[in-house]
Amino acid sequence: MRRLSLDGPVWGPVADAGLDRPYLLVDGRASRQAIPELQTFWDHLTAWKKNIVRTGAEHLTYSDFATLIPQAAGLLGLVPDQVAAQVGPQRPDRAIAVQRTYPVAFFDLHLRHRGHLLDGPSPLFPDVAFIPQGTELGIFGRSRGRLEGDTLRTMRMLGVVGVLLLVAFVVSAATTTQTRATGDGTQNQSRPAPPEAWSARVATFNIWGNVGHQGKADWIPPVINEAVGTAPVAMALQEACRNQAAEFASRLGMRMEFQALMPHRCDNGQDFGNAVLYQGTATGPVVRRIMPGIDEDEPRGLICVPLDDMLFCAIHLSIDQGRRLGQTLWLSTVEKGGDPQLRPLKAWGTVVLAGDFNGEPNSPELSQLYTTIGAKEALGPRGAYTEPTHDDNRKIDYIFTWGGAASFHGTKAQPTRYSDHYLYTTWIGN
Known part of the structure; x- marks a missing residue:
């Protein structure tokens, strides 16, 4: 114990x-x-x-x-x-x-x-x-x-606080559920209060975990100190070895869910795949899906964790444009309800999809996100981006949202010396 x-x-x-x-x-x-x-x-x-x-x-x-x-x-x-x-x-x-x-x-x-x-x-x-x-x-x-005197005073105050908070809750509930009588003596249906405002910092990072670091985790403390800083509410990792995702989570004080796309494939024998790091407690089962199309022997997938204000997902698309197009077509089909076997992600509410899409904003495969699904991206409308997210000066990492009224601010793409991808962060809220 x-x-x-x-x-x-x-x-x-x-x-x-x-x-x-x-x-x-x-x-x-x-x-x-x-x-x-x-x-x-x-x-x-x-x-x-x-x-x-x-x-x-x-x-x-x-x-x-x-x-x-x-x-x-x-x-x-x-x-x-x-x-x-x-x-x-x-x-x-x-x-x-x-x-x-x-x-x-x-x-x-x-x-x-x-x-x-x-x-x-x-x-x-x-x-x-x-x-x-x-x-x-x-x-x-x-x-x-x-100490004992302070404790007694505190206990008395807690009773007062509890009563006042209960009164405030009842008053709030009464004023935000609005009803009015109609001419025939009936009442209109109650109108719920608008959703509570929320704001959260989220991030995505392709960490180059095996090719760049051979599964090692000793570089993670300095990248946290130099780039990540305070833990975001949720963070998507791609090209991660399981031990590296666990190290990020431990160092940041976050929880971790891992999607093993290639078991024991990292040079140190660890599983290779995507991860979602998050604060707090998941509000439902984790969603793991394998997408169509395999690069040599590497499957592509997405993993989502339902949180209080959003369904946060990590994704990594194919390096082949044809397979990428197939993967985004599959995603848009699911979101339009075209696959009876799979529940649309937007059924959970506000979706935040973050990761390495391997395609630039004007590519045909990204049309499925910007146009068919109608997703908003952290750097603004399609074609309006001003920052690359990769060492070769392309924007290929994204944070999309749909299924709610969320918007972005404070978006930043930060290069680091630890990966060929930039750390991509933003604030999202309603």
Whole structure:
């Protein structure tokens, strides 16, 4: 059994006995200095252990209230300093990123034996500090009496927050479901509220994983530091060896789904194919499809993960133009409902299709995306692109969307020294 604590104290016999299993202690108010039993427990841990803290963290930083309290501040009459006293001064999205990333990294390390995020400080999370194992110095230095008093006040406030958020939800539901009486005494059908606004950074990258790197993964940390930076919400990888996709996911604190198109084909014996990296939790089963046409012995495929606001897909088309045309014709046929065996991707809602299409915007095969499907591309209308995505100065990597009202901004094609393709990123939202 592996255990972690998100700013929690320790009570009972285990405080003196300790554990012989891996343990991750994430500090907020419950530091080892504030709670003597926690320091005793720490001293008696005999297996792997790490103690980390997010700068400025409060107890509620590690809960949903990190986002709920700032939203309810107006209802509660809280000024920014009072909000920060409850959930810390950080942006809510950064608090949630830490909540999601470090527990996943802990279990990945000790259950799947992969990942390096817990090796030490990460440039992706400069606000997360590693407390040396031997130190008893707490970050916040609160006395136990002060801690208990603060906890009681926090619990009272949580009750108020919960009631006010429930009232706000009921009022919102009542005002966004609009009905009006007609002359015959009946009511018109309810009109639902418009969809909630959303925005997400997404990316695609043909990583040249086997031809360029022979399946090795040692180049991945520097490309993340130099080009990728903060993890996007979703990222498509092509020409990836499975271990490389897993390394990207681990380093970025993301989840990974892999499509093995050529099993054990990488020089290191790993599977070769496409991958989708994503934050959060998939909202349904992963979609994996093999497209018509094979380049020598390499099949071509797409893999999609349903997320809260979109179906995000990675794709890699053939290097042969005739086969590419067949693949995009197949895709448009499916999207028009012409294949009774396959559900159109747009049936999931907003589709984001990202990857290496191996064709330029004005090529016949891309007509199936721009015209037949009516997809929008991250750099604008067909023929309007201004940036290449490949070392040979062609644009052959794309991020398309259809099936919803999404639009793009902040699109960027960034060359790197690690692949012949550029890292292609954009923001998408409604």
